[in-house]
Each structure stands twice: as C-alpha cells, then as structure tokens.
Amino acid sequence: MKVIIGADHGGFKLKNVLKKFLEEKGYDIKDEGPYELDPDDDYPDYGRKVAEKIGREAKGIGQKNVMGILVCRSAAGIIIAANKVRGVRGVAVVNETQARHSRKHNDANVLGLSGDWTPEEEAKKIAATWLETHYSNEERHTRRLKKIAAMEK
Numbered sequence: 143m144k145v146i147i148g149a150d151h152g153g154f155k156l157k158n159v160l161k162k163f164l165e166e167k168g169y170d171i172k173d174e175g176p177y178e179l180d181p182d183d184d185y186p187d188y189g190r191k192v193a194e195k196i197g198r199e200a201k202g203i204g205q206k207n208v209m210g211i212l213v214c215r216s217a218a219g220i221i222i223a224a225n226k227v228r229g230v231r232g233v234a235v236v237n238e239t240q241a242r243h244s245r246k247h248n249d250a251n252v253l254g255l256s257g258d259w260t261p262e263e264e265a266k267k268i269a270a271t272w273l274e275t276h277y278s279n280e281e282r283h284t285r286r287l288k289k290i291a292a293m294e295k
Contacts, residue, residue: 144208145273146195148174148188150220151181153213153257156265160211160255163266169273185214189223196251197229203249203287204277210252211269217254224252228294231287236260238271245275247283 145164149157154176165171174191176183192210199208210232214220217234224232232252233244236259244250253272255265277283 143206143273144170144172144199145211146172146174146192146208147211147213148192148220149176149213149257150183150185150188150215151176151179152185152215153217153220153255154179156255156257156260156262157211157213159262160213160265160269164269164273167270185220186223188212189214189220190227193224193227193230193232193252196224197227200229200251203284203291204279206276208251209273211255212252213255213257215256215258217256217260221252221254224254229291231290235268235272237264238268241268241272242275245272246278249277249283249287 147161161171189212192212196210201207212220221232221234224230230252231250233250234254235241
C-alpha cells in the first residue's frame, strides 16, 4: 500500500519518525515534505499537497490503494485543509480506538496526528492500527459516505 505523508514545521520531527517506522514495516512511503525544517512554513500547503494526491489516486469507498498521513502541531489545521479536497476523508485522532473507528465506520483515507501532543511511540501505534484496519463495508456506513461524497459535487 502507498502512504503519502506530509507535515508542517510543527509535525516535521514526528513525520520523519513515522516515515522511517512505516518504511521498516514495508509500506511504500511517498514523502511530500517538508524535507528540511522551516519554522515559517504553512500547514495548508502540505495538507493540500497530500490531499490532492489522495483525491486523485483513491479508488473510492472501501478501497485502500493509497492512504495519507499529515502532522502539524494540533492536527486540526492540516486536516481542515486536507478536507477541502474532493474525495478526502481526513480525521485527526488521539488514540488507537479513534483510529480504528475512523477506518471501520468512516473509511477515513487521511490520518492527522499532533506533533505537539502525540508521543512518538503512541503515534506509531495509532498509524499502524489505522493502516491495518479495514472499512466495515456495512450498508449504513456506505450510505452515509455516499451522502458526503454527493456534497462534494
């Protein structure tokens, strides 16, 4: 599975930790930056960059061919930016339970993590759980996701 990852300065360190961890687990990682720490960069730039790739490459509800991970200080801003792109279902989560739920029920395809408040080991667990969890494909969840998709047209 391809995982597209990005961050701003607030998530730069955690992004690099996750990149290494996920590469070691065998994921095909595409790093969309930043590649050097820039304290003046802006999270919408990286949220958009990753989200546009997800929006283009995602094959629809229940298809896990490509996933995205974004990191900023709180995870909120970068996920707000990502969710402006059609086809993106981004979530900011704080634990494995939320990560699992966001995949099973919402078929989330972009994960947001906080660079300030998520310890590295916890972030690894959350990311692994999120990537390994499959969408439930239950009719009620699919119906709701189709309604969300219709809002994007």
